[in-house]
Amino acid sequence: MKSSKPNASPSIFNSLRIRLILSALLLIVLLLPSIGIALNNAFKQQVLSNTQDQLSAYLYSVLAVTEMEQGELFMPERLLENQFNVIGSGLYALISKQVLPQPQNNDISAPNISGLTSTQQHQNAQITPVTPTVQPSMVSTTQILWSSNSFLGQPLPTTLPYPNVGKGSFSEINLDGEPYLIYSFSVRFAPSSTTSNDELTAASNQLQAITVHIIKDFASISEQQQAFSQHLWSWLFILMLVVVAIQLAWLSWTLKPLARFKQELQAVQQGNSYQLTGQYPTELQAVAKQLNTLLSTEQHQRSRYRNALSDLAHSLKTPLAVIQSQKELSPTSIEQISHINRTISHQLKRAQSAAGNAWHLGIKVLEVSDKLLRTLSKIHPTIDIKYAKSPEPNCIFYGDQSDLTELLGNLLDNACKAAISQVRLSVVQQEATLRFIIEDDGKGISEQQRDAIFERGKRVDTYEQGHGIGLAIVRDLVDSYQGHLTISSSSHLGGACFEVSFNQAA
Known part of the structure; x- marks a missing residue:
């Protein structure tokens, strides 16, 4: 699977606020003591x-x-x-x-x-x-x-x-x-x-x-001379504190639009807003306007794209349904028509993925995972589906809600089909990395089957029950989000363990 290389930790000097504060402090630290030394020497000479x-x-x-x-x-x-x-x-x-x-x-x-x-x-x-x-x-x-x-x-x-x-x-x-x-x-x-x-x-x-x-x-x-030096350095120290306070207040006021701009971008990323609505200085107003235009254009294009795909799927499925209803069709033809239906559904879901636009999409993982666990518990009443580690309330997946639902839904459904009695879901967020771990107590997947799953062009629907066509959808979604998918054995339940990780550095 493709894995995104984690970005190096950003330096504090990449921040404009830090740069301006350090430059102002450096100027004060160099200028005022130099003035103090010059005044002290001039007083001694006098x-x-x-x-x-x-x-x-x-x-x-x-x-x-x-x-x-x-x-x-x-x-x-x-x-x-x-x-x-x-x-x-x-x-x-x-x-x-x-x-x-x-x-x-x-x-x-x-x-x-x-x-x-x-x-x-x-x-x-x-x-x-x-x-x-x-x-x-x-x-x-x-x-x-x-x-x-x-x-x-x-x-x-x-x-x-x-x-x-x-x-x-x-x-x-x-x-x-x-x-x-x-x-x-x-x-x-x-x-x-x-x-x-x-x-x-x-x-x-x-x-x-x-x-x-x-x-x-x-x-x-x-x-x-000592009395003058003491008074001089005392007043220069007080002046330094006053100048530092003034500089910090001035920088805070100057950089306030950037902080507001960052907050609005975070709101767009988390899905709480779709536009930048604040009023900014001239230098930022043009950027905000272009971003709003980009967001609006992308949303309209995505909507039209999905509508066109839905129309295409409808126009293809209707003739296939008519053909499939013919009684004189052989079992081989019926099987091929069913395969065509599954392929169309799979490719439509893949094309509708919003991974390329994930920077301004954000959904709370807890809402999606809770809904999936409740639904799958009704579909598989004999399987105990629980959290091994539940997501935090503020845990965010930067992507489309339907993509996350499709990804977790297929992995959990396959685990329920392969499990004997237990399935566990763990959601771990560490800095910029978001990990989903799905474990079951079934027979597991052998080393040969794991390698075959990741081979290009290999049909994954020929494996044991519980790891069929849904895994192909998961694999494509992980690829589109530049994530990383690994398959191993569960150390807790003894069955298969699927781990999906995404680098979500802003």
Whole structure:
């Protein structure tokens, strides 16, 4: 028998709804975190830039009160910014110089810092590495000249940045294992203007540059960045949920016509409707209209086809009945006329099968099988006909009701004729496969007879009673629906077991 190859399990990505939802979620998952990362990095850079400007302003306020006379540094006891006066405030000021044992170049002219405005000096600032400027093959040491009151009790830094004179640097250092931000600016004070030119030149060559350092605790800045990051990601997460909800609602509204279209197709498949009656968007309305036209045309053609076949059967049977009524006919002629009648009935039933149109036909199996069991119980009162497994109430056969009645009716009738006392019917539906199993407690069918039944052109009405012309009708119906028919021995009743299966994947 012909058997339809089961379709592979459809992938979830074949669904337009799944594709649209996944694409929307992918866009949200990629876009919003990218925006969050960009905003977080931009905020951190802005905080560092603001901190650099703040430390630069503090540095110039310290530099404004710094005095150098005869190589000696003079600083006030208290500074204008109160944080420099509070011990452990997190804001510190240092003035140091780099001691070189053997300087190689002392003819660097000392710029007069008083001639530069604070804005010009700030423009000359640049971010440099923490490592101090050291001449090759020389070892330098750091000498702290002054520190603010807030620096009391703090560990002395082992290394400090020393930018070039008139330049600034902004970097990070560690004090006792804790991170700090530091802004350093190197200056060289000019001698008094009352000194002679020769003395001025000699003094300038002997003066060494000093560096002013403003150090700020990085903990407060880190807390600020962490607070911003926490708020940012919290709001982005809430925004993500809101956008996902909006996307799902929008997709549900957009795809609602497709869901309604699917429901109407299922109603047509199950035989509850014959037309698509819903109003759809422009893109689907044309499809619905064409489907309705196809359904209507097919129904009219099938009706005309069956009427024509009925007329043909009537026009053939009437002359055959007249011929068969002749008394002078030999028994051989009567037998041949009876065979012609059976052949006409068989071929008419085969031609009337609706298997090619089964996609929009659907009937409940329980209604047909219950009716057949009640009818056959009256025809064969000595046979106990029952369900071994009854069909579910929503079990659907996608085909014509007369075809299913003909198929099950012939199998059950043959089983009753071959049975001794029992016939059992089982209807099993597993996903897209519908199976009918008919068992009896008769003599069964031998292996040779099973093979002969499936041979093309073999007359099946020559087998034992109970498996006659009806099996040919069953075989043709199963073929037309691309089903699968197998014959075996019943493990429960001991007789024959006929199993018919159909792949009804939508």
